[in-house]
Amino acid sequence: MLQPIVARVIGALTGFASSFAIVIAGLRASGASEQQAASGLLILCLAQAILAMVFSWRYRMPLSFSWSTPGAAMLIASEGVTGDFSAAVGAFIVCGVLLALTGLWPALGRAMTAIPTPLASAMLAGILFPMCLAPITAAVDLPMFALPVVLVWLVLYRLAPRWAVPAAMVVTVIVVGIAAGDQWADGASLLPQFSLVLPTLDPAVIVSLGVPLYIVTMAGQNVPGFAVLTTFGYPAPPVAPILIGSGLISAAGAFVGGHVNNLAALSAAIMAGPDAHPDRDKRWVATFSGGAAYILLGLGAGAATAVVAAAPPVLITAAAGLALFGAFIAALVSAFGETQHRLAAAVTFLVVVSGVVIVGIGSAFWGLIAGGVVMAWLMGRRPSIA
Template sequence: MPRSRPSTHAAAGLVQPVSAGIVSAITGFASSFVLVVAGLRAVGASEAQASSGLLVVCVTSGLCCIVLAAYFRMPISFAWSTPGAALLVAAAGVTKDFGAAVGAFLVCGALIVLCGLWPALGRAITSIPRPIASAMLAGILFPICLAPITAAVQIPVLALPVVVTWLVLSRLAPRWAVPAAMAVAALGIGLTAGSSMLEGASLAPTLSFVAPSFDPAVIVSLGLPLFIVTMAGQNVPGFAVMSTFGYTVPARPALVASGAGTMIGSFFGGHAINLAAITAAIMAGPDSAPDPAKRWPASVTAGVLYVVFGLGAGVATALISAAPPILITAVAGLALLGALVTSIVSSLDDAARRIPAIATFLVTASGISIAGIGAAFWGLVVGAVVLLVSTAGARTAVSSPNGPGASTP
């Protein structure tokens, strides 16, 4: 009997990290899978292609979690790019050629790999002023976060129960607020659509190969902004979250793995994967295990569950396709409210850069398209120009004895 104690203790020691991994995977999947499908459909994916895209980002994220966490013995975790999916929703109308969108995804993945192999590029991307990058992300998220209001007016019977559920649980159990809101939305969709929801839908997990095409305008409109928001909005915070819990994530393997996963997944409709940030805190924190060296099974568990959830991509896509689009966007908007608040606060934190940040936000949120290039790119451009002009003006005022600041005592 004494010989069985070590294995018993080991099994008991796994309960906490495995539980953390389960909670993290359920929270991560349920809170934003609707956004992934909606984003892929917005840039031209068919229902089958969107289902394939959701499947492949689940599988590639899960495999990266399993392999890197087990190899480095730390709770390194990956997820799909939620800001990237929001970008796709906001970029609806930029292209309806999903092959061109896939080409943009492929370019994004290649750039992430390049960041891992060439650190100077990573430093250049992360050197984009935080107010500008945050304001661009806020501009992407803002129209989506308006959707709960619009849905509550247009389809109150379906939307109001979702909003009320989210509101109550955001006070009582914040971690489960969005998954519960999605469950209520699914119930409403099921009651409304009935058995017709599944008619003609392919529920079995299938991969659909999509041949990429390379449209320069789509690459600039989608590929580059997707790369920037994935790096600035997910990978950089992901490294920071792990650092706060005492982990130094090896940058090269993490970026190369997620970039390669993005490239491979793009051929089957996946948009981008990256280091997890919010859910990473669940697995890397003390709630996962008191001993930091014993938290890595949480990420392995989450990775296994992501692969399992991917097998249900057909059902998830059929559910979303049966729903009024505004309801799906509303659920996504509730999921992204926290990210919107964080982005706005971060963009306005530096008083000297508030005007460039607001300019970036307004242009990005406007949804304009010029020369076939979407608003996210133009928001960055306008923000950079305003920042340069305002900075040059400030330098002139300080350096010139006859400038506006000369008479100030």
Template sequence: SIAGFATSFALVIAGLQTVGASDAQASSGLLILCVTVGITSIVFALLYRIPISIAWSTPGAALLVAAGQSHANFAAAVGAFIVCGALIVLCGLWPALGRLMTSIPKPIASAMLAGILFPICLAPVTAMIDFPLLALPIILVWLIMLRLAPRWAVPAAMLVAAIVIAVSAGGDWVHTAQLAPQLSFVLPVFDPVVIVSLGLPLFIVTMAGQNVPGFVVMSTFGYATPPRPVLVGTGVASVGGALFGGHAINLAAITAAIMASPEADPDKSRRWIATLSAGFLYLLLGLGAGVATALVAASPPILIIAVAGLAVVGALITSITGALEDPPYRITAIATFLVTASGFTLIGIGSAFWGLLVGAVFMLWLGWGRHDEEGAAGDGGY
């Protein structure tokens, strides 16, 4: 839990601020995410006695960063968050929608996620150019820990980043910041353009990037995770959390691989205690939301996104691998990736939506279902 929080909280804050949140609203968003993750983790652990790990949507936070200033109206973003949560609830209540989500070809979903992550992963390079004295210690520590203790590479880099920011900003940030976190209610605005551009892609990356892999991970460790309660529960919590600035929570994938494994407890029947403990820990970590937001606010924005970029390098590798693993789909995947990574906006709708649309068009034009035919498009594929 500590590692998960440390590796992605900066991404969450940066994402919320990118779509228009003030420092107070971003702090509230991080706090409510910790609260909803904590409560749902505790409830599921006690109800089902299996290690159901809940987390905030890290791909979703990356999507917010990638959205740029084209959606800098936080009330409209909150409306999109609510729509995303409602769609997750519908997936739990209406199995046909869940099946539709799983029918999105993996290369397209992975390519869209890779396109979202790619600009963020470029941020460490930009930070090295713009702020070399600040960025170099962070990247060096990340590289060293990547060799010695890979799991702790990003938390260590985040710790160094916090020290670097605190030292470079002086003591002023402590006096001007609101260190005690407070929930800040946001009255949502339901803007159709923002819902299509932000809400639908947020729903897709949360389902395809977290929920679906999360169920697969749990099944590989022999746990039958009940889909309806998990999807409805996390969806309802996401809707409620959105009113205070949280973007989305979901069944965890990477954390689940730890919590459901013998690493958590050799006794399979007792591994739920790990997720129960993680739930309480997230509630405690929420108390640090004000300090975390103050640190982020005191930093050059590119430096925070650079740390977030280091955190999602692994996810980028996984996404690119998934996008390109099926040769016949490669041209379709690359087209999806390029459009999504471009960051362009058309009629107010961001590139993630257009990337999916282009992927679907390529799939239809080049032959839906022909990916099983040997040599359909040669080595280049489609």
């Protein structure tokens, strides 16, 4: 039983190192203070630990949970939509409620999956595009800081791909530490603590952040997560309980700054495969022990937030961009794989990348609308106006 425990502890460490900076940067871009961002990271760690331990034990399946990394990237891309974190928290709560409703009301799940894959993928690619440009920008603006990070990532991507992103994050932390000296933790609270945020329900922010966050989380995390389990020969996973549980805990966690938790996709492939344990029936132990590891990692949320706050923003965005290259490539391939829908996907992608804000609603929403209208027109159907 030692193999799955070791595998998941390593997986938790690499997963945390690969994307914690993205989460913190996303929360800060939504208007969170340093303390609120640390609180959000803490609750996200604890929530995914609880979900993984409870569901893995209950169903004896390797059910891995994580925060929504594409969702955090979307928050970074949507910076400026709101500077009021209470409004962002209101959008996070709506996203969690929508996830829970998807489990309770199958019709909502069918409506979400009815969004054409090329459009959903193009939206995700458009959200990730500015972040994937950041390593280039940082290498030009801050070559002494950014080039070591990029070079370590590139070398390990060739020699040990699984360790490329965590190693790049470690180098980023080292570079930040060297640049900030012993002042990096000044004024920061390194002890774990929650910061209560009373939500504001702003319709424009809900449409700009809450709804796209729900779509990205379902399309980019939950749907692939369910597919991974099926690929490795597991029986149909308990879809409704997972969506209801993750949705409710996300809505509750939003009150202390978390954006959303969901079924893991990338780490699920590791935990559900033979690397976790040769015996498929014992792989659930890996996700259970990984949940325990995330409780300990959550205790370091304050220190992690202080490191990110001490870094030049472009350097953190660059490190996050390296972590998202794989997701960006996969989204592009999915968006432009079907010849007949490439124009609609391109329109969606370009509108999202443009960053336009119309009547207070951000470009992720308008990209889907524009792409949907183009797709409907080219397929010979008159676009309906709601």
